[in-house]
Amino acid sequence: MLLEIADLTKRFGGLTAVSGISFGIDHGEIVGIFGPNGSGKTTLLNLIAGVYRPTAGRLLWKSDELTGAPPHEIAAAGIVKTFQNPQLFRELTVFDNVMIAAHLRLKRHLGVRRMATLWPWYRHRSVNGELSDHIDHVLTLCRLDRFRDQAAGSLSYGGEKMLGVAMALMCEPELLLLDEPGSGLGHDEIANLDEVLRDLRDHGTTLCVIDHRVGFLGNLADRAMVVHHGAKIAEGRPDEVLRDERVIEAYLGRSHA
Amino acid sequence: MLQLVVGQLLNGVIVGTLYAIIALGVTLTFGITGIVNFALGAFMMLGAYITWYLTDGIGIPYPLAVPLAVLCVALLGLAVDQALFRFTRNNLINGLIVSIGLISVLVAIVLMIWTTTPQSMHYVLPGIFRIGGVIVPKMKAVVFIVLLLVILLTYASLTRTWAGRAAYAYAQNPEAAALMGVRTGVLQAGVAAYSTALAGLGGALYASLYSIAPEIGASYILKGVEAAILAGIGSVVGSLVGGIIIGVAEGVGSIFLPSAYNDAYGLVFLVLILLFKPAGLFGSKS
Amino acid sequence: MKSYLLWLPLFLLPLVVHDNVVLTVLVFSFILGILAVSFNLIFGFAGQLSLFHAAAFGLSAYATYLSMVHWSIPFWLGMVVGVVFVALVSVVIGAICFRFKLKEFYFAIVTLAFSEIARLVILNWNSFTNGSLGINFTVTPTLWVPGHGVIPVQGTVMWYYLTLVAVVLTVIVCSRIVHSWMGRCFASIRLNDELADTLGINVFRYKLISFVVGNAGAAVAGSLYAFYISFIDPDYLSINQSLAIIAMALLGGRSSVAAPVVGAFVLTALPHVINVNAEARLLIYGLILILTILLMPRGLVGSLMRLRRAA
Numbered sequence: 001m002l003l004e005i006a007d008l009t010k011r012f013g014g015l016t017a018v019s020g021i022s023f024g025i026d027h028g029e030i031v032g033i034f035g036p037n038g039s040g041k042t043t044l045l046n047l048i049a050g051v052y053r054p055t056a057g058r059l060l061w062k063s064d065e066l067t068g069a070p071p072h073e074i075a076a077a078g079i080v081k082t083f084q085n086p087q088l089f090r091e092l093t094v095f096d097n098v099m100i101a102a103h104l105r106l107k108r109h110l111g112v113r114r115m116a117t118l119w120p121w122y123r124h125r126s127v128n129g130e131l132s133d134h135i136d137h138v139l140t141l142c143r144l145d146r147f148r149d150q151a152a153g154s155l156s157y158g159g160e161k162m163l164g165v166a167m168a169l170m171c172e173p174e175l176l177l178l179d180e181p182g183s184g185l186g187h188d189e190i191a192n193l194d195e196v197l198r199d200l201r202d203h204g205t206t207l208c209v210i211d212h213r214v215g216f217l218g219n220l221a222d223r224a225m226v227v228h229h230g231a232k233i234a235e236g237r238p239d240e241v242l243r244d245e246r247v248i249e250a251y252l253g254r255s256h257a
Numbered sequence: 258m259l260q261l262v263v264g265q266l267l268n269g270v271i272v273g274t275l276y277a278i279i280a281l282g283v284t285l286t287f288g289i290t291g292i293v294n295f296a297l298g299a300f301m302m303l304g305a306y307i308t309w310y311l312t313d314g315i316g317i318p319y320p321l322a323v324p325l326a327v328l329c330v331a332l333l334g335l336a337v338d339q340a341l342f343r344f345t346r347n348n349l350i351n352g353l354i355v356s357i358g359l360i361s362v363l364v365a366i367v368l369m370i371w372t373t374t375p376q377s378m379h380y381v382l383p384g385i386f387r388i389g390g391v392i393v394p395k396m397k398a399v400v401f402i403v404l405l406l407v408i409l410l411t412y413a414s415l416t417r418t419w420a421g422r423a424a425y426a427y428a429q430n431p432e433a434a435a436l437m438g439v440r441t442g443v444l445q446a447g448v449a450a451y452s453t454a455l456a457g458l459g460g461a462l463y464a465s466l467y468s469i470a471p472e473i474g475a476s477y478i479l480k481g482v483e484a485a486i487l488a489g490i491g492s493v494v495g496s497l498v499g500g501i502i503i504g505v506a507e508g509v510g511s512i513f514l515p516s517a518y519n520d521a522y523g524l525v526f527l528v529l530i531l532l533f534k535p536a537g538l539f540g541s542k543s
Numbered sequence: 544m545k546s547y548l549l550w551l552p553l554f555l556l557p558l559v560v561h562d563n564v565v566l567t568v569l570v571f572s573f574i575l576g577i578l579a580v581s582f583n584l585i586f587g588f589a590g591q592l593s594l595f596h597a598a599a600f601g602l603s604a605y606a607t608y609l610s611m612v613h614w615s616i617p618f619w620l621g622m623v624v625g626v627v628f629v630a631l632v633s634v635v636i637g638a639i640c641f642r643f644k645l646k647e648f649y650f651a652i653v654t655l656a657f658s659e660i661a662r663l664v665i666l667n668w669n670s671f672t673n674g675s676l677g678i679n680f681t682v683t684p685t686l687w688v689p690g691h692g693v694i695p696v697q698g699t700v701m702w703y704y705l706t707l708v709a710v711v712l713t714v715i716v717c718s719r720i721v722h723s724w725m726g727r728c729f730a731s732i733r734l735n736d737e738l739a740d741t742l743g744i745n746v747f748r749y750k751l752i753s754f755v756v757g758n759a760g761a762a763v764a765g766s767l768y769a770f771y772i773s774f775i776d777p778d779y780l781s782i783n784q785s786l787a788i789i790a791m792a793l794l795g796g797r798s799s800v801a802a803p804v805v806g807a808f809v810l811t812a813l814p815h816v817i818n819v820n821a822e823a824r825l826l827i828y829g830l831i832l833i834l835t836i837l838l839m840p841r842g843l844v845g846s847l848m849r850l851r852r853a854a
Contacts, residue, residue: 049741075743087738089731100731104743106724114724171743293648344837349648350592354793354836357786361829368822475782482652521663524656531653532643 002027008057017043019230030207032221040230041210049081050074078174086160090153101167142166157184178209265508273504274404278459279481280496282452288428289448292352297456298478299363304330304460305469309378319381323461334453375470400462412493566699572808573706577713579791579803581760587797589753590733592651598658601779603629603762604769618684622766629762637754662780677776684770718800790828793835796842
């Protein structure tokens with residue numbers, strides 16, 4: 001079990017956004033999280049990524065305790081999350097955005113020796129060159145290579161979302177959490193996203209995706225969990241889960257069940 | 258000893274209302290224009306100088322000089338808001354830098370006209386009240402009552418008049434208020450002018466009690482900001498309470514602690530509030 | 544990187560120009576340039592408005608002089624003491640501020656508060672610091688020069704070269720940081736620190752590094768300044784000094800490493816070109832703060848570069 005969450009709970013003042021969710025994610029899976037608006041899916045992902053500290057419950061990553069760790073530690077451990085509303089460095093170019101995201105990669109490859117790059121006579125052209133190639137590779141993968149030198153703020157909404165994915169990829173995640181990656185994307189872009197995600201899984205990255213488009217996620221995911229009012233109401237294979245009475249009731253109301 | 262403490266307590270309450278009027282200006286400005294206007298201290302200083310000049314320099318009777326001074330300061334505050342702060346709405350850092358720059362400009366102008374020598378206004382209302390053995394100068398009591406009335410009037414108008422409620426609504430939800438017909442630009446300019454007027458009033462009254470110098474604004478804006486943080490944004494009554502708390506703490510504290518470090522205690526207090534108040538400066542915007 | 548060629552003429556200047564006033568203006572410009580450049584590392588690049596810079600400037604000056612007098616150590620060692628002292632204080636203050644995740648505005652207020660506390664302590668600790676009277680120096684700084692041994696730093700020309708080397712070194716250090724992966728971390732923190740956090744960047748650590756390194760620069764400037772004018776008083780730590788530093792950085796330009804030196808030069812040279820008294824200087828600093836924020840956010844250097852690119 002790669003990631004294990006036990007009884008994870010988050011309360012904001014009087015509001016309980018996530019209540020006692022227990023779940024596990026295995027290596028190499030694509031897990032889908034379904035649920036109507038406001039059910040707590042994004043909060044759950046934020047809890048896993050360290051953006052919020054849990055009010056109660058535990059988070060175990062490869063059997064190590066990560067509960068309450070700050071976001072940068074969780075990212076360094078291998079869990080990276082994208083944002084539903086794309087978070088970017090709008091004033092910088094697309095290339096530079098991904099370059100910043102390469103921090104973890106640089107840290108992993110160079111370790112403490114990266115301090116040496118600060119000396120005036122250090123020939124770090126080779127390091128930068130290899131990094132530059134890798135960034136271009138990631139950009140091409142996400143179909144952003146054309147926008148390489150454009151300001152990130154000038155991208156279309158779909159472009160911004162893909163840039164968010166590109167930056168997350170640059171962090172070399174073992175578990176990639178995607179919050180509504182497909183929303184706002186056109187037909188071609190979704191097909192491309194689907195391809196990128198499957199490709200990622202084939203290369204060993206585990207994925208956990210939130211998307212309200214049942215069709216897209218239903219085809220993509222190996223396993224699914226449904227969240228409603230902050231609690232888990234169903235778990236299993238997507239086609240089973242989506243036929244579950246309680247799930248249909250949560251989405252559409254009692255009369256449709 | 259008890260007399261001393263009670264005396265300091267009463268004094269602290271009165272000084273506290275001076276802090277409170279500045280705090281009210283700070284909290285209103287923050288709620289409606291999104292910045293903390295540090296120049297309110299300088300406007301207070303201007304109010305003091307203009308009042309002193311009108312009474313001692315030109316000979317206008319004090320009760321007339323005060324509203325005149327307040328008007329002058331308010332007009333200046335409005336002009337400055339439209340010329341400068343209009344471009345730093347909701348940008349705390351730029352607002353901070355511009356207001357610091359403005360303080361320098363205002364202080365420099367006052368220095369050039371009146372130099373750094375402290376000035377004293379002649380006594381407006383000499384005489385004292387005796388309250389159970391404690392001496393309270395009559396003028397201080399008048400200042401206290403005037404400030405208290407103004408603060409309560411502000412509270413009343415915020416909750417009962419249309420303009421006041423519009424301001425309140427805007428502080429809570431700018432977009433909704435705009436959709437409801439609240440004219441944002443006018444509201445912000447109005448609040449800016451009013452906050453400056455409050456500071457000017459504080460200064461005008463200050464001049465009747467103490468000697469004035471170009472630096473007096475500095476400690477008042479600091480304490481005003483502290484009181485506003487204690488109070489919470491939009492809380493008019495809170496500004497009053499916060500100001501009085503600080504005034505009393507200062508007054509009573511000065512009996513027991515060395516006064517040289519008075520300002521330092523206030524600063525430490527400020528740091529502690531800013532570190533531990535979880536939602537930042539003013540809590541929620543309601 | 545042809546901008547460093549601009550520094551070359553400065554090294555040759557004293558051979559051609561012998562006017563003491565000009566050289567003195569340049570000495571002050573270099574020292575204040577160190578102050579402004581190091582401030583800009585924290586503000587322009589890491590995005591944190593620190594109002595503690597004047598305090599770092601002053602604390603180092605006091606620490607340098609007092610350690611020299613009480614421990615009988617040479618100037619360069621005293622400067623080390625000053626820098627180390629300021630660095631330690633910065634680590635403590637920075638750790639407090641950044642651990643509590645103070646956002647930029649509140650960070651500015653808290654650093655201002657700490658700066659004022661430091662000033663009040665120095666002002667009132669009469670037995671140690673001589674309080675508001677300040678201290679007139681009786682010790683001359685000395686330097687160990689290879690080949691000449693230990694020599695006193697005297698005379699404008701010596702000070703000129705000492706401070707020029709110091710400001711060039713400061714610019715080089717800041718430039719290396721800014722143009723490296725660490726500079727990218729600073730930029731990410733300045734532009735969107737919550738995003739930077741989720742990308743694995745330890746925001747606390749890099750904010751702290753920028754704060755400590757920046758203040759160390761201010762410390763160097765403080766030691767040099769105090770010994771150049773042989774006088775020190777609590778005004779080194781005043782808000783007016785912080786104000787002047789911000790004015791220099793904004794005037795020169797926030798987005799370039801060396802641009803604040805230009806700001807320092809303009810503000811230092813100005814009183815010699817136009818006859819201004821202290822009040823007018825205050826007025827000018829205030830106007831510069833207001834006008835640069837509203838009209839010229841890129842500063843002089845930035846605006847010039849923009850014009851050149853557009854042409």
